[in-house]
Amino acid sequence: MHSHEGEIEIAEGREFLIRIRRERCKGCEICIEFCPKKVFESDEFGCPIPERIDECIGCGTCELRCPDFAIEVEPKECHDSEEKS
Amino acid sequence: MSKRSCEVSWKAFLREENLPHQWCPGCGYGVILKSMLYAFEKGGLAPKDVVVVTGIGCWGKADDYLYANTVHVTHGRALPVATGIKVANQSMKVIALMGDGDSATIGGNHLIHSSRRNIDVVALVANNLNYGMTGGQYSCTTPLDSRTSTSWYGDPEPALDVCRLSETAGASFVARTTVYHATTIEKYIGMALSHEGFSLVEVISPCPTYFGRYNKLSKASQMLKWLKEQSIPIERVKDLSEEDLKEKFVTGVFADKKGHSFLSRYREIQSRARNELESE
Amino acid sequence: MKKKVRFMLGNEAIVEGALLAGATFFAGYPITPSSEVAERASRRLPQIGGCYLQMEDEIASIAAVIGASIGGAKAFTATSGPGFSLMQENIGLAIMAEVPCVIVNVQRSGPSTGLATRPAQADIMQARWGRHGDHSVIALSPATVQECFDLMVQAFNMAEKYRCPVLFMADETVGHLRENCVLRSRDEVEIVNRKRPPEGLEEYFPYKADDDLVPPMVTPGSDYLTRFHSSTHNEKGLPTSSPQEARKLIKRLYDKIEKNKDDIIKYREFDVTECEYLVICFGGAVRAARQAAMEAREEGLSVGVLQLQTVWPFPAEYISEISKGKRGVIVPEMNMGQIIGEVRKAIPDEVPVLGANRYDGEPLTPKEIIEVLGEVVSL
Numbered sequence: 001m002h003s004h005e006g007e008i009e010i011a012e013g014r015e016f017l018i019r020i021r022r023e024r025c026k027g028c029e030i031c032i033e034f035c036p037k038k039v040f041e042s043d044e045f046g047c048p049i050p051e052r053i054d055e056c057i058g059c060g061t062c063e064l065r066c067p068d069f070a071i072e073v074e075p076k077e078c079h080d081s082e083e084k085s
Numbered sequence: 086m087s088k089r090s091c092e093v094s095w096k097a098f099l100r101e102e103n104l105p106h107q108w109c110p111g112c113g114y115g116v117i118l119k120s121m122l123y124a125f126e127k128g129g130l131a132p133k134d135v136v137v138v139t140g141i142g143c144w145g146k147a148d149d150y151l152y153a154n155t156v157h158v159t160h161g162r163a164l165p166v167a168t169g170i171k172v173a174n175q176s177m178k179v180i181a182l183m184g185d186g187d188s189a190t191i192g193g194n195h196l197i198h199s200s201r202r203n204i205d206v207v208a209l210v211a212n213n214l215n216y217g218m219t220g221g222q223y224s225c226t227t228p229l230d231s232r233t234s235t236s237w238y239g240d241p242e243p244a245l246d247v248c249r250l251s252e253t254a255g256a257s258f259v260a261r262t263t264v265y266h267a268t269t270i271e272k273y274i275g276m277a278l279s280h281e282g283f284s285l286v287e288v289i290s291p292c293p294t295y296f297g298r299y300n301k302l303s304k305a306s307q308m309l310k311w312l313k314e315q316s317i318p319i320e321r322v323k324d325l326s327e328e329d330l331k332e333k334f335v336t337g338v339f340a341d342k343k344g345h346s347f348l349s350r351y352r353e354i355q356s357r358a359r360n361e362l363e364s365e
Numbered sequence: 366m367k368k369k370v371r372f373m374l375g376n377e378a379i380v381e382g383a384l385l386a387g388a389t390f391f392a393g394y395p396i397t398p399s400s401e402v403a404e405r406a407s408r409r410l411p412q413i414g415g416c417y418l419q420m421e422d423e424i425a426s427i428a429a430v431i432g433a434s435i436g437g438a439k440a441f442t443a444t445s446g447p448g449f450s451l452m453q454e455n456i457g458l459a460i461m462a463e464v465p466c467v468i469v470n471v472q473r474s475g476p477s478t479g480l481a482t483r484p485a486q487a488d489i490m491q492a493r494w495g496r497h498g499d500h501s502v503i504a505l506s507p508a509t510v511q512e513c514f515d516l517m518v519q520a521f522n523m524a525e526k527y528r529c530p531v532l533f534m535a536d537e538t539v540g541h542l543r544e545n546c547v548l549r550s551r552d553e554v555e556i557v558n559r560k561r562p563p564e565g566l567e568e569y570f571p572y573k574a575d576d577d578l579v580p581p582m583v584t585p586g587s588d589y590l591t592r593f594h595s596s597t598h599n600e601k602g603l604p605t606s607s608p609q610e611a612r613k614l615i616k617r618l619y620d621k622i623e624k625n626k627d628d629i630i631k632y633r634e635f636d637v638t639e640c641e642y643l644v645i646c647f648g649g650a651v652r653a654a655r656q657a658a659m660e661a662r663e664e665g666l667s668v669g670v671l672q673l674q675t676v677w678p679f680p681a682e683y684i685s686e687i688s689k690g691k692r693g694v695i696v697p698e699m700n701m702g703q704i705i706g707e708v709r710k711a712i713p714d715e716v717p718v719l720g721a722n723r724y725d726g727e728p729l730t731p732k733e734i735i736e737v738l739g740e741v742v743s744l
Contacts (some may be wrong), residue, residue: 103603126707133586169392173434358412
């Protein structure tokens with residue numbers, strides 16, 4: 001399930017959600033190559049498309065290895081609880 | 086996973102309005118910057134506690150993306166400026182961000198003497214193995230025989246080991262890692278920030294645009310994996326031959342010595358001087 | 366209150382003046398003929414809770430001085446020709462980043478290593494243009510040990526007031542001269558400290574100047590985050606390549622000095638207005654010039670002396686004013702003729718301007734000046 005929050009793209013999987021700021025992504029494909037669960041497909045610019053979001057185990061490799069502050073991963077409940085508190 | 090509970094989040098240091106940053110696709114500097122901010126957060130620091138001194142070069146642009154006290158200085162001179170800041174304002178955390186050119190090539194003399202003096206400053210050296218900002222020329226850390234924009238026929242000069250140099254000169258905390266080993270960057274910076282005396286952390290970083298392209302490593306993830314293959318943990322060095330270690334990056338903690346920093350010694354000098362003045 | 370007078374070396378008086386001005390930091394590298402400044406600083410600064418840093422070279426020395434000033438201290442260094450040349454790039458940094466500091470150059474005979482123990486004044490154009498780019502700079506020059514003390518206080522006051530480096534152009538004759546020096550007390554002298562921003566600003570812009578063209582300065586650690594930048598920057602201290610911003614910044618840095626000449630320019634006059642022949646000089650040449658003028662007056666020649674304590678910015682308007690109607694101007698310098706170019710530009714063509722120059726490592730004596738006086742009189 002994909003939605004938008006301003007220019008942030010949010011992809012919600014079973015347990016985790018991934019936020020992508022496409023305007024910061026330079027298509028280095030590091031997140032795509034290093035994701036242990038191969039969650040991402042690459043668009044023609046090398047930017048990540050979280051096709052298999054449900055496979056995401058929230059390891060955070062994509063966020064850690066992204067040089068452009070373009071991608072973040074969060075457990076879903078933490079996202080929901082934040083909105084409640 | 087960036088969920089850390091503490092008063093000041095790492096994002097308080099990040100000047101998001103200046104993103105996307107200027108570093109090339111796949112360059113590791115964004116990862117080093119983020120790791121530094123994680124280390125600031127974990128160290129309980131706030132932007133006003135920190136003075137970041139940057140030199141000139143790709144890594145020298147880092148202060149454009151920071152909320153902190155920042156000082157952008159001339160090429161190669163970040164360490165002596167940082168030294169002056171720390172001596173005059175000792176409550177501040179002073180960090181010098183330098184590339185391989187800034188810190189060890191043009192700035193080599195200052196690296197040696199800052200280490201020898203054991204001044205209470207953190208040197209965070211981002212080493213992309215060449216001069217990226219000016220178009221990919223070789224620097225003193227470029228591996229022997231590598232092709233660069235000024236060594237088309239191979240770099241005729243062996244690379245300098247920044248960590249060994251700094252350790253030998255007297256730095257009391259020295260560690261090296263690479264952007265591939267991303268989690269250790271934050272760990273080593275954290276250790277450096279809490280260390281009394283001169284601490285140097287070198288992070289070898291992929292430069293797909295120049296060093297990578299000239300040396301058949303032009304894809305970002307390709308160069309990252311190359312860094313992994315080229316790295317040898319320091320613990321395993323003793324059972325490897327000179328040949329095995331040639332052009333390899335030894336990673337890990339080279340030195341972690343407690344002991345007198347320049348400032349602790351100079352405080353003793355100030356008390357002796359005051360006593361002499363009072364006795365006059 | 367009894368005056369505290371000491372029989373003192375010029376180089377030592379420089380340090381005492383700096384301490385009175387509130388300096389707490391010195392970073393330097395030993396070099397003849399300025400090493401006594403470093404030696405005294407290394408002894409006196411720790412006594413008052415300050416710090417002496419001996420750096421690995423002069424580039425590191427000026428860099429550390431800039432750092433210390435950024436850190437909140439009043440900071441200075443001392444060197445001579447060879448070190449002064451090495452410091453030029455970072456003097457440019459202090460100009461661009463607007464960092465107050467004082468750089469003492471006890472000039473010696475050059476070029477290159479030259480005659481290390483001998484005097485000269487041949488770095489005076491380098492003081493003005495020693496670094497790249499359009500800019501202005503303040504340079505003062507002491508002629509006596511007392512001025513080594515008093516002008517150092519002025520140098521720090523100007524550095525703090527205008528947020529810039531101030532070059533203190535002494536030379537070996539003055540630096541190694543021993544004379545009585547009145548060590549003034551703090552309440553006898555005006556001390557200027559850098560301007561701070563008001564409290565409670567919504568956002569502090571590190572390079573937003575007030576009407577006096579000088580931005581308030583913050584010491585890191587206060588509630589305002591501050592920035593210093595060596596590249597062309599905007600008021601936030603972030604780099605910019607916009608032509609308008611670049612022009613505005615370069616013009617402001619230039620104007621903040623050139624438009625405050627009345628405050629910055631200091632000089633001493635000896636029979637200047639009524640004399641027929643005027644001697645214009647600075648630093649180590651002043652003593653010989655005044656003796657020569659005295660001897661010439663005894664011979665019935667009407668000679669006055671203008672001593673420039675501020676050499677840069679050059680007092681061109683004032684000099685063109687007072688030289689009107691003079692029958693001749695003599696410019697004695699311990700170099701082949703450098704400031705004389707500025708004097709010629711400022712003086713009406715009909716007034717002859719002659720140099721009295723010595724560049725053999727020996728101090729200028731009255732004899733050389735009297736000879737040239739003789740030439741100009743016979744013109």
